[in-house]
Amino acid sequence: xxxxxxxxxxxxRVLNIGRENNQLGLVMARAGxxxxxxxxxxxxxxxxxxxxxxxxxxxxxxxxxKKWYDDILHxxxxxxxxxxxxxxxxxxxxxxxxxxxxxxAFTRSRLEERLNDLILQDIFRPNCLxxxxxxxxxxxxxxxxxxxxxxENMGMQxxxxxxxHRSDPRVSPAxxxxxxxxxxxxFDMIILLKPEHDATIQLDxxxxxxxxxxxxxxxxxxxxxxxxxEM
Numbered sequence: 001x002x003x004x005x006x007x008x009x010x011x012x013r014v015l016n017i018g019r020e021n022n023q024l025g026l027v028m029a030r031a032g033x034x035x036x037x038x039x040x041x042x043x044x045x046x047x048x049x050x051x052x053x054x055x056x057x058x059x060x061x062x063x064x065x066k067k068w069y070d071d072i073l074h075x076x077x078x079x080x081x082x083x084x085x086x087x088x089x090x091x092x093x094x095x096x097x098x099x100x101x102x103x104x105a106f107t108r109s110r111l112e113e114r115l116n117d118l119i120l121q122d123i124f125r126p127n128c129l130x131x132x133x134x135x136x137x138x139x140x141x142x143x144x145x146x147x148x149x150x151x152e153n154m155g156m157q158x159x160x161x162x163x164x165h166r167s168d169p170r171v172s173p174a175x176x177x178x179x180x181x182x183x184x185x186x187f188d189m190i191i192l193l194k195p196e197h198d199a200t201i202q203l204d205x206x207x208x209x210x211x212x213x214x215x216x217x218x219x220x221x222x223x224x225x226x227x228x229x230e231m
Contacts, residue, residue, distance in 0.1 A: 007045065014218075024151060024158055043069075057133060060133060061100065072226070162180050190205075
């Protein structure tokens with residue numbers, strides 16, 4: 001495909017993203033700290049590795065989600081020398097589909113129905129699913145196990161975002177805050193975004209491919225571009 005340098009130079013390579021298709025990943029942060037920006041970079045990394053991505057945006061418009069991709073892709077093209085940038089932009093558009101749901105309308109069965117329609121009609125066959133805006137406050141263990149089973153049956157990797165609140169002190173033994181503190185064992189990858197004093201946002205890698213991580217891998221979000229950087 002010709003984008004191997006972009007893949008290899010991506011700071012996300014320190015994570016074990018993409019080792020297996022049926023990974024379940026989680027990005028947690030307080031509101032407005034960059035969850036969507038990180039999910040979009042995970043999605044673009046998958047696309048550059050030849051995967052097809054469906055980005056499920058719950059409670060947001062297609063236009064707003066697409067702008068995230070446009071902005072992050074623009075930052076990538078500013079940082080790296082790409083011979084034919086328009087070809088990269090076109091390739092990303094072909095390998096990505098944005099799907100929206102109203103908050104009250106999103107269920108496992110409705111997602112499965114829409115995915116099956118796309119696959120059976122040979123419209124789009126995804127390898128990776130981004131689920132941004134899922135309400136973990138209302139999700140029980142059985143609900144998430146249902147999603148995990150769906151991903152395993154379809155041979156897909158999936159990444160969720162979750163909002164945590166400073167006012168809720170509950171936390172799992174591994175360090176995963178509420179509302180995911182009783183569900184963290186279901187995830188293979190868990191990243192917690194933490195604001196630092198210098199305005200950067202640290203990526204606290206709590207679990208990396210099923211293994212608990214002690215100490216940070218040294219990644220942060222640049223507050224200006226929201227791009228992942230090595231510290």
